[in-house]
Amino acid sequence: MADDGLSAGAVARRLGVAVTTLRTWHQRYGLGPSGHVPGHHRRYTQEDLARLDVMRELTSEGVAPAEAARWARGAGPRQVVDRRHGGGRVIAVGAAGDAARGLAHAAMRLDAAAMREIIDRSIEASGVVATWNGLLRPVLVGVGDRHAVVEVEHLLSRCVSEALGAVARPPANAGSPRILLACADEEQHSLPLEALAAALAEVGLPCRLLGARVPPSALAGAVRRTGPDAVVVWSHSQSTADPRQLDALRSGEHRPPLIIAAGPGWDELPVVIERPDSLDAALTLLSNRTLVG
Ligand code: B12
Structure with a gap:
């Protein structure tokens, strides 16, 4: 029946391939939904999914698509289950x-x-x-x-x-950014701050994101030049969590009202420095304590 089974989008998500790739595999190699009725949305059964899983696995191992498709057309649902539990080529994602x-x-x-x-x-x-x-x-x-x-x-x-x-970032007329985000000196793990910048944008708060490996002198320069209400410094490991970076912010002439040490690298710090332990907590803290101006 056309209403049963998984949509092309759901299959693409599950397999980690683009919807256009699914379409190509359907059109070129006959690996489409078995009950596809022209003019109706494509719906994939568990068996279709099993075949596509084999196709994906083999092509990722470098097997030519036509050859992979020949193998895949002979595959059944068992292979999907076997592959999920075995093989060393997967990244474990827990209960996600x-x-x-x-x-x-x-x-x-x-x-x-x-x-x-x-x-x-x-x-x-x-x-x-x-x-x-x-x-x-x-x-x-x-x-x-x-x-x-x-x-x-x-x-x-x-x-x-x-x-x-x-x-999408807040429009320029939303006010100038009052929040400065920077990775600690030599810290390359910038993704959590990039997530924070995007999450702030979603709630209409602009920020300046300095990115990875910000030397203390550059951080001090940015603070001096922009006078932010809040500064977030990210450290992912102890090796980049030198507390003197934060001391310099606290004792500088343009001390920001809110200093946040984020990330698992930081150890014991003075209580005046905020320590949110998640993206949600950092977002809440910044939304409550900073204004645009
Ligand atoms: C992506 C990545 C990289 C990328 C970074 C790219 C980028 N632009 O950010 C690259 C390839 C550059 C890289 C480089 C290195 N990496 Co790396 N990397 C990672 C990886 C896979 C993800 C990092 C990440 O974004 N984590 C964020 C989330 C995903 O982590 P989480 O645990 O869920 O988050 C916790 C908290 O951080 C907090 N949290 C989560 N999100 C947010 C957001 C905010 C705003 C807040 C406040 C809190 C918060 O909540 C969670 C619960 O505590 C991690 C693996 C890992 N487990 O994190 C390794 C990892 C961090 N890297 C590691 C290492 C060793 C390195 C290198 C030294 C490798 C090398 N030999 O060159 C280098 C250089 C590091 C340096 N000097 O900075 C180790 C660190 C070990 C340690 N504790 O010291 C890890 C843990 C991998 C491992 N298992 O060994 N890395």
């Missing part, structure tokens, strides 16, 4: 949903277009905070646990950056 599994697969295949499609769709449907917590964090943590796939980590990071950067 289909979209996270799809993103993890797309990341392993180095399929940037599919990664962007999954991330963009999630941001559009659920917003930045839910996307960060429910989709991006599980996959990033999963990739981090698989130390060997450095190229996957780099391309995934790039796609996450681009998607977060594409979230």
Whole structure:
């Protein structure tokens, strides 16, 4: 029946491929929904999904599509189950949903277009905070646990950056930014701050994001020149969490009213420095304590 089964979008999400790829596999290799009625929306059964899973797996291993399709056409649902539980080529995403599994697969295949499609769709449907917590964090943590796939980590990071950067910023007439975001000196992990910048934009708050590896002198310069209400400094590991960076902000001539040390790198710090432990907490703190002007 045309109403049963999964939509092309749901299958694409689950497998981590672009909808256009599904269409190509259908048209060129006959791997479409088995009960497809021309003129109706495509609906995929579990068996169709099993075939597509084999197709995806084999093409990601470098098998030519026509050859992969021949194998896939002979596959049944058992293979889907077997592959989910076995094989070392997957990124574990814990209890995260289909979209996270799809993103993890797309990341392993180095399929940037599919990664962007999954991330963009999630941001559009659920917003930045839910996307960060429910989709991006599980996959990033999963990739981090698989130390060997450095190229996957780099391309995934790039796609996450681009998607977060594409979230519409408040218009110029919304006021000048009163929030400054910076990674600590030598800190390369900028994605959490990029998520924060995008989440702030979603609630109409502009900010300046200085990005990765901000030397203390550059941070001091930006504070002096822009006089922010709040400064957030991100450190992901102890090696970049030198508290003197924060001391310099507190003792400087242009001391920002709100100083936030974010990220798991920071250890004991004076209580006057705020320590939100999640994107949601940082967003709430900044929304409550800063104004645009
Ligand atoms: C992507 C990534 C990179 C990218 C960063 C790209 C970018 N633009 O950000 C690149 C490839 C550049 C990179 C480089 C390195 N990385 Co790296 N990287 C990661 C990875 C996979 C994700 C980082 C991330 O964004 N995490 C954010 C979320 C996903 O983490 P989380 O645990 O869910 O978040 C917690 C808190 O941070 C907080 N939180 C989450 N989001 C937010 C947001 C806000 C605003 C707030 C306030 C709180 C908050 O809540 C969570 C619960 O505590 C992690 C794996 C991991 N587990 O994090 C490794 C990881 C952080 N990297 C690691 C390492 C070792 C490195 C390198 C030293 C590797 C090397 N040998 O060169 C370098 C250089 C590091 C440096 N000097 O800065 C280690 C760090 C170990 C440690 N604790 O010291 C990790 C943990 C990987 C691992 N398992 O070993 N990395």
